[in-house]
Amino acid sequence: MIRVYDRLAQVAAQERPGTCFALLGDANMNFAVRLGALGCPMIHVRHEHCAVAAAMAHARKTGGVGFATVTCGPGLTQLMTALPAAARAGIPLVVLAGEAPLRQAWYNQAIDQAPFVTATGAAYHAAHWPARMPTVLRDAFLQARQERRPVVVGMPFDLQNQTWEGTEDLLAPSRDLLPDLAPIPPHPNDLARAAALIDGAERLVVMAGLGAVEAGAGPACAALAERCGGLLATTLPARGLFHDDPFCIGIAGGFSTDTARDCFGQADLIVSVGCSLARHNADGGALWPQARVLQVDVSPRSLSQGRVASDAHLRADARLGAEALAGAVARRDGWRSAALADRIATAPADGSVQPQSPDLHDPRDVVAALEAALPRDWQLVNSSGHCSYYTAQMPSRPQHRFLTIREFGAIGNGLSFALGVAAACPEDRVVLFDGDGSLLMHVQELETALRHDLNILIVVLNDGAYGSEIHKLRAEGLPEEGAFFGRTDLAAIARGFGAQGRTLDDLAAVPGLVANWAATGGTAVWDVPVNDRILSPVMRRAHPPKAAH
Known part of the structure; x- marks a missing residue:
């Protein structure tokens, strides 16, 4: 005797997603456990947003379909930043989301999930007939491939728990249904x-x-x-x-x-x-x-x-x-x-003269030191925010070793993207470049990286602020209290999680630190204090200081 969730796990495993990124709850945990038992690698994250963000990076890096699973209600609503990012980036992605049980008159996590999902540009399919659920899931992978966007499948968990009564063979996977089309030559x-x-x-x-x-x-x-x-x-x-x-x-x-x-x-x-x-x-x-x-x-x-x-x-x-x-x-x-x-x-990427501080690094110098020291075959992940301009300026790095996804303009995704790349490239070292504000949004995923023994080095350009906002407020001549927070000791936070943590005061130490981490691997955070008075060219052009009145 098998359950519907057993059959769904078989369908998902046959799609060969590479890795499933999951956060378990009542409405998806049976499925996820069965999927892992079938041999699908599982990354169990600490926040649902991070499951989808990691699946985005995994899909971009592998060229396949990203896959994540979350529970119903709050598990689904936590995805409202990641889904539009995936939709706008054209990333094929499938999310198996639980739905509230249909047999109950009231359930505290019940919500009409479809409008949330479709508002993001993703597709939503509610599967409310057990015999059709495997087909709906398979077809979601096909739709994601063909339309290059996220597809969310909602499945009530009381229906998932029913006995599977089908007798037909397992469906053909979505890759077998894709049209075999030759490239289009020009007229x-x-x-x-x-x-x-x-x-x-x-x-x-x-x-x-x-x-x-x-x-x-x-x-x-x-x-x-x-x-x-x-x-x-x-x-x-x-x-x-x-x-x-x-x-x-x-x-x-x-x-x-x-x-x-x-x-x-x-x-x-x-x-x-x-x-x-x-x-x-x-x-x-x-x-x-x-x-x-x-x-x-x-x-x-x-x-x-x-x-x-x-x-x-x-x-x-x-x-x-x-x-x-x-x-x-x-x-x-x-x-x-x-x-x-x-x-x-x-010629330097940005040759402008900027104010310097003896105790803080110029982010351009930080990137130059990293460009010189980091091995060419390591995977690099660029996050979002003000600092990402600088860390994109590493001209020796080939495209297949560098990932950035910025189409929705959201910060806080960097560590999740690094998880996805590390899962897609398990033999490689992964280096994430992030800002302090971005890392702190989902710093809990340090525990995920440690628990799954992932080799991720996080280099944080720490300006003690939300970088873009602080420069915009200053350009407007407005108070900056809501964007400047002081420099959190991120190295200490990393050590608190059990990761390696170091504050990088001297850039001359970078080659030795790189060599040490190359030998040890693991999860590490380098907290690099940078000058918050240095503006990227993007910021200088878009937000020049306003004349005093």
Whole structure:
């Protein structure tokens, strides 16, 4: 005799999610226990939000479907920040959520869960017929794959606990139902128009996004840029795709370096390959004021996030489109030069003069020390918030070793993302860059990392504040008490959990500390006190100080 939850566990295990991130309650614990018994690796977190955030990073790192399970009511409502982040980032994700028992007239955790979920951009399916529950769960994985967004399945736990009475074989997994589609080549007429546009440009930048990464279009993009004498760039999520190319100017968007902003300002054509052309990617339209945009994508569009983002289009798979363009355009020198390559290689990302303090680090110096010392094959995770500009400026790191998910603008996700990456890459060392305010939001997950023996080093740029808010308040000339809290001793907190904890007062110690952690592994926190008076270029542009009245 088996229960419905046994059958559901069999369906989930057959989907091979890699890892299930879970927080147990009455409405999902039987399922989760059975899933773990079937051999699915389980990460049991301390907060439901962190289960979904970790599953997001796991899906992004593996290219599969993230999987999490939570209980009903408060377990479900805790997901309201993670779900829109996953939806906006286009991350396929399935959440098995319990629902209140149907047989009871009243249940204290009962709530209409569907409106909460659908408001985030995710899909919700209520499975209220035991014989259909396995199909609903399997189809959720298929929908997540095809629509690239989160799908939540709600299942009343009294129905999950019923005896399974089905006699049919286990359903085929969702991967067997996916259409086997070949990449889309460009139409000859569209290709000719796009090639003519490129041939007429003098200063071209080929910009690649996650669509180019997934299509394996990196070499084709590099070949196209080289043939046209153009430069290379990436969106923030794709940063590092051209890390070893001397004519890659790095990230396109708010995180662009000084050199990149100068080059984009001179560009007359941006060839966008596999990019969604989000507002931040173009810095709200200010990054390339003189350039037209040619979008190469399987589903090109003109409007993106409330602005006209592209005015010329080539419908094609990213790799096939870039390869076809490279073969169709004329070869020329363009604006490549030895002097420009040297500037790209040697100029600081942010060369501004900033106020210094003898007792506090300049975050730019911190990142330079880490860039020099951290091994190239370690997995790096960049969180959100003011400090994330600095830690994105590590040009030697390849894309497959660096993860950032920022589409919803929420802080507090860094440690969860690191959990997901560590589960996806169990043989690798994982380094998380985070801010103090962000880490403290879900610092309880240090215990999760320790309990699961994960190798995660957390480098905290500690400015004693919510960095973005403190700089905005100062720019407005307003009191800062609600955003400046003082420097919490994060190293002591880490030691209290049983992790390694160290306050980093001297950057000269970084190489030795890296070598020590490489030997020991485990969970560690480096608390790095940074100067709260140093502003990132993003903040300086968006919030210049207002004139005194």
